[in-house]
Amino acid sequence: MSDIRYDFGSGRSNPETFPVADLQAAAVRVIAEQIEELNDYPGKLGFAPLRRAMAQRESEREKVAVDPDHIVLTNGSMQAVTLAGEALAAPGDPIIVEEYSYPGTLSAYRSLGLEMSGVPLSADGMRLDSLEAELHRLQQAGRPAKFIYTISTYQNPTGFTMPKQRRLQLIEIARQFDVPIVEDNCYADVYYEGELQPAIYALDDDPRHIYICSLSKILAPGLRLGYFLARPPMLEKLLARRHDAGSNTLAAAIVAEFYRDGVWQHTRYGNEALLVKRNLVLSALEAELTDLCVWSKPEGGLFVWVRMPDDVDRTELWRRTQADGFAYLPGAAFHYAGENVPYLRLAFGHLSEAQIRDGIPVLARCLRECRTSNEPMQHTSLFARD
């Protein structure tokens, strides 16, 4: 494999807006001021000032009251995703995910032995007719789904946001089938444009739902700071699965100090820079691939989801792009059952503008070279089986 010059693969944060000076100042302060806390175990909930800051973040975004003692800091959102899977289901149990979803989640649930059903997607999120049919099928089979995992806002990888009306319908279906919702909202604050949609937990106070969020997308994944929001007794049910004595106080204290006036100022600053990159990706795709591919125009998040013609040799595409220094994640990585679907995901948050501008034409050339026919464009929609 040659060196990767255009790494559209991993969903990293933007190093250009990493707040070096502010984090340095925060670190200097908390190392001196939090000596007692740093020399103690954090406890299962985690460093209280950061839980308060995240409760404030949630209640400011969602306009609902959030109790900081219902927020639990985790080692990235992935620990929360895993705890939810362990607490709600046992090996062999069926659960519901979106047909395309975050590979970290799919890998964790696969490893826990959960049997995933993937609900087909539309531009508005899970197709609720399919969801209902699958829940019904499982119920009839005497093996009801143990939970529904959904990324409803700026979904990874597809970029959709589920509108409020459909969220309310989803909540209603979950209630009918008596199944909790695990809501992964990690991308929500990476906002560019469009109407904000409320989180599911803000629309439904069913205490069985679990809400998951993170600082990896609005600050940096190397901090490993995620959290979940759950109410008793679900809160205790998740905590009972936790055996690591709590999340990093040093990172939590530095970040709590950094966000002492709230998360929005730095988040807005970061989003402005990311929007420029998103626009660059979209205009480069427009210039290069309009005749061949369709792709998402996400109103937030760090990814563009590209549907390529079915006649592209996808093994060859992977080989050729790697050889030309271009990396992406293939559709199969996101498919709930690992199916080799004709999609790819482009992550752009950490790339320079030059890398985006120079990289997309490399992808476009490789895509054309890997076609096995001369058919005109095959798909006009990102999701429909057209």
Added chain:
Amino acid sequence: MSDIRYDFGSGRSNPETFPVADLQAAAVRVIAEQIEELNDYPGKLGFAPLRRAMAQRESEREKVAVDPDHIVLTNGSMQAVTLAGEALAAPGDPIIVEEYSYPGTLSAYRSLGLEMSGVPLSADGMRLDSLEAELHRLQQAGRPAKFIYTISTYQNPTGFTMPKQRRLQLIEIARQFDVPIVEDNCYADVYYEGELQPAIYALDDDPRHIYICSLSKILAPGLRLGYFLARPPMLEKLLARRHDAGSNTLAAAIVAEFYRDGVWQHTRYGNEALLVKRNLVLSALEAELTDLCVWSKPEGGLFVWVRMPDDVDRTELWRRTQADGFAYLPGAAFHYAGENVPYLRLAFGHLSEAQIRDGIPVLARCLRECRTSNEPMQHTSLFARD
């Protein structure tokens, strides 16, 4: 409960020797220099410079070569303890622990549904005749033990260190019964006096053994930095259970920078201060309780293990010490089956000298007041059923 003025309960590190200025300087450097790493996911192994520093720590202590790629950073040693339990055993499987052991481990393995057998202890560690008998019993019953968990150096709570000769015998027994050893060496570098004993992994290169260590005791638990050392394929077996996308890069990078010249200078400095506290605890016990109790004189670690007369009303002792502002952990917390044994553990690392000096007489008075007879001292040994 009144305010606790003398908290001999939790095993915290010493805030007095917490290296504030050096950690501040390290934080300022790494936040500026590790921008790329901080904006990326750490990966399952964790931040490479800290893995190299810990490989150096191990190979300097044990005089054996240690491959940094066999070291995996974890969210405190407890994540490693849990991963080992998950990788080596399934719910219902029998495992071996020391009769008295670390409550975090006992709680994790209980939660995983493992069936613990507790091997009686002597001043030299696990009684190997009892170990052999229990392994034999389990084997005969068709349910062989899945692993042996041992804290062989400055054991928590009892303070013993297993001599090299007995370690070799333990290794031989493990080989005979074909059972891996999970070695928890978290306290090893909190050294005061006596002969250093080699770690089990340095005496036996059976690739199924798992070694666990931590920075919580020589630096601070709020950093949540532990690690395990395992060789393939055991390494992959543990990594397959990990779903949190890796340990905190920020904390790891700060600590790697802090230890850039090795761990020993700060460790020695910390141990000198801890030795003063250990000596204070021992001399206060000597002054107050010689006629009534026996206790460990640990050559390292953060704990003194006290055996009290059987006729102390232990429920009343807990109530009375709490009311008088004195906290400890009762023997039952350390017993593998939760039995209410007549012991208590005193943790001293984080206490001031004044707290130690003023606290032990409070404990002594409460102990005397909670006796239900006037018998003379009942025990002359810390372990023997005399």
